[in-house]
Amino acid sequence: MNKKISIKNVITFYAKEKMPLYYLTVIFSAIYGILSVIPYYLIWQIARELIVNGTSADKNKIVSYAVYIFASQIIGIIVSFSGLMASHLLAFRIEKNIRHNAINHLLSLPIGYFENEDTGRIRRMIDDNASKTHTFIAHMFPDIASSTVIPILFIIMILSVDYRLGLLCIAGVIIGMANMFSLMGPKTKELMGEYMQSSENLSINGVEFIRGIPVVKVFNQSVESFQRFYASIMDYDEKAKFFVNFCKKPMIFYTLSLFMPTILLGPLTMILIRHSSSPLELLSKSILYILMSMLLHSVLMKLATVSEAKNMFFISIEKLNDIFENKQMPNMNIEKTNQEGISFENVSFTYMGKETPAINDISFNFKKNKTYALVGASGSGKSTLLELIGRFYDIDKGSIKIDGQDIRSIDEDILLSKLAIVFQESKLLKRTLRENITMGKNYSDDEILNAIKLSGCEDILSNMKNGLDTMIGEQGTYVSGGEAQRISIARAFLRNPDILLLDEATAYADPENEHKISESIEKLKQGKTCIMIAHRLNSITNVDKILIMQHGKLIDSGNHEELMQNSPYYRQLYENYSRSIKWRVANA
Numbered sequence: 109m110n111k112k113i114s115i116k117n118v119i120t121f122y123a124k125e126k127m128p129l130y131y132l133t134v135i136f137s138a139i140y141g142i143l144s145v146i147p148y149y150l151i152w153q154i155a156r157e158l159i160v161n162g163t164s165a166d167k168n169k170i171v172s173y174a175v176y177i178f179a180s181q182i183i184g185i186i187v188s189f190s191g192l193m194a195s196h197l198l199a200f201r202i203e204k205n206i207r208h209n210a211i212n213h214l215l216s217l218p219i220g221y222f223e224n225e226d227t228g229r230i231r232r233m234i235d236d237n238a239s240k241t242h243t244f245i246a247h248m249f250p251d252i253a254s255s256t257v258i259p260i261l262f263i264i265m266i267l268s269v270d271y272r273l274g275l276l277c278i279a280g281v282i283i284g285m286a287n288m289f290s291l292m293g294p295k296t297k298e299l300m301g302e303y304m305q306s307s308e309n310l311s312i313n314g315v316e317f318i319r320g321i322p323v324v325k326v327f328n329q330s331v332e333s334f335q336r337f338y339a340s341i342m343d344y345d346e347k348a349k350f351f352v353n354f355c356k357k358p359m360i361f362y363t364l365s366l367f368m369p370t371i372l373l374g375p376l377t378m379i380l381i382r383h384s385s386s387p388l389e390l391l392s393k394s395i396l397y398i399l400m401s402m403l404l405h406s407v408l409m410k411l412a413t414v415s416e417a418k419n420m421f422f423i424s425i426e427k428l429n430d431i432f433e434n435k436q437m438p439n440m441n442i443e444k445t446n447q448e449g450i451s452f453e454n455v456s457f458t459y460m461g462k463e464t465p466a467i468n469d470i471s472f473n474f475k476k477n478k479t480y481a482l483v484g485a486s487g488s489g490k491s492t493l494l495e496l497i498g499r500f501y502d503i504d505k506g507s508i509k510i511d512g513q514d515i516r517s518i519d520e521d522i523l524l525s526k527l528a529i530v531f532q533e534s535k536l537l538k539r540t541l542r543e544n545i546t547m548g549k550n551y552s553d554d555e556i557l558n559a560i561k562l563s564g565c566e567d568i569l570s571n572m573k574n575g576l577d578t579m580i581g582e583q584g585t586y587v588s589g590g591e592a593q594r595i596s597i598a599r600a601f602l603r604n605p606d607i608l609l610l611d612e613a614t615a616y617a618d619p620e621n622e623h624k625i626s627e628s629i630e631k632l633k634q635g636k637t638c639i640m641i642a643h644r645l646n647s648i649t650n651v652d653k654i655l656i657m658q659h660g661k662l663i664d665s666g667n668h669e670e671l672m673q674n675s676p677y678y679r680q681l682y683e684n685y686s687r688s689i690k691w692r693v694a695n696a
């Protein structure tokens with residue numbers, strides 16, 4: 109949504125098909141506004157009849173006024189209900205579409221976006237702002253129309269009945285409105301934005317703190333030790349106080365100016381009665397003005413609340429717009445070449461906000477159905493290289509091709525179906541074992557059980573109370589890091605892709621799991637192009653080629669024997685690794 113934010117633009121963007129509900133809400137609310145002024149006029153007419161004519165007052169007239177009052181109230185209730193019904197239907201559709209559009213947009217973003225973003229924050233941002241938008245459209249938006257109509261009618265009425273009493277009431281309105289406008293400026297919006305942000309931070313850091321309570325307890329620390337949470341409490345305290353102080357004076361003057369006409373109407377009537385030719389008529393008018401100024405007071409108070417809610421609504425929409433500003437990666441039309449395997453041609457990539465490239469001018473051809481190992485110090489770019497093959501990020505220079513086709517010209521679903529990635533930390537969903545293996549795709553039980561067998565997950569399955577349909581993470585169904593990795597290997601067996609990307613596949617595994625993982629990976633690799641990151645150098649001595657990375661560059665490649673002979677860096681790495689193994693065995 110790149111147009112200026114207004115209620116109408118928001119509705120056009122999120123629920124264009126429900127635009128008639130927007131107009132219905134405005135019409136019903138405006139009619140309700142008119143209907144809510146009518147009884148005051150009729151009460152004045154009754155009071156006038158009684159005060160001016162005393163005992164000879166026309167009883168029929170009074171009864172018919174009372175009937176009109178009753179009728180206007182009943183119609184008012186029906187109209188108000190209809191307006192609220194329209195606004196609620198509109199609000200529900202907008203809320204649904206906000207969530208729907210946001211999720212669809214998130215799904216179209218590069219995977220790398222989720223590595224750099226706090227997913228809890230994104231979820232909260234969508235949830236909070238969608239429900240704030242709902243609350244505003246459903247409950248506050250109808251009040252805007254009604255509380256705009258009432259002051260207009262009121263001004264017309266007070267100036268036409270008695271301009272002297274009318275001017276006093278208008279003076280109160282003008283002073284009140286001037287104070288309210290001072291609260292509607294950009295400064296208020298800025299402060300409210302800061303206040304809302306600090307409230308959001310407090311909530312996010314609160315969740316983080318609760319998650320970290322075991323650590324806080326184990327180390328016998330206080331809330332203050334959780335610096336971020338503590339800082340966010342203090343920041344919230346400061347922002348809330350500042351915002352309240354900023355609004356304090358205008359709000360006090362606003363409230364006083366609204367009460368002022370009601371208080372001063374009595375004395376002014378007394379003064380005017382002395383010089384009036386029809387004092388009883390003036391007295392009845394004074395009653396009308398007292399009633400009207402009380403009504404206006406509540407309407408203007410509502411308008412102040414609505415304008416604050418409108419500011420919050422605009423801030424919520426701006427925050428939602430931030431999500432939509434993250435661009436999906438374009439699909440390019442790049443011609444295919446006659447190449448096989450995965451080829452890197454002068455590939456460079458720098459993470460956003462970083463100065464040094466994570467991948468620096470790498471050219472290499474990973475041949476089809478061969479196994480490669482990436483070796484290098486921490487931070488040398490191994491994981492990034494794997495992620496670039498899955499197009500988690502778009503490269504800055506060069507090209508990456510799979511079987512001659514640039515990955516930027518391959519549809520995302522097709523690209524991901526060619527790959528299986530086993531991450532360092534294999535994340536499982538709080539779903540059944542079956543869903544964690546199939547990941548929403550349709551496979552028969554036989555196919556799933558075969559994948560479980562090939563990945564050595566039979567023991568995991570046999571420990572599950574409800575077999576494949578056991579919920580992971582519930583009722584004591586705990587899955588260890590190594591088991592989670594084995595389940596993610598079962599996923600890979602089931603999908604049987606052409607390319608296997610393994611990132612530290614055994615990093616979290618105990619010796620038993622490690623053995624099982626190594627065995628199943630050996631099977632899984634067959635007939636696939638496999639690129640793996642391994643710190644355990646003894647497990648890669650038989651791979652087809654080892655690539656040595658340093659500071660994002662590919663500095664050497666060859667098989668184990670070649671590198672032992674020709675690469676002092678690799679020889680050193682290998683010797684250090686062998687020594688560390690011996691040291692570990694000796695100390696075991």
Ligand SMILES: Nc1ncnc2c1ncn2[C@@H]1O[C@H](COP(=O)(O)OP(=O)(O)OP(=O)(O)O)[C@@H](O)[C@H]1O
Binds near residue numbers: 224
């Ligand atoms: N999401 C990210 N945002 C910004 N910089 C990143 C991100 N991921 C990695 N980097 C940086 O890119 C460089 C390469 O990191 P990468 O994780 O690819 O190295 P690695 O060789 O896989 O390291 P390790 O063996 O520790 O996993 C490092 O300087 C790292 O700080």
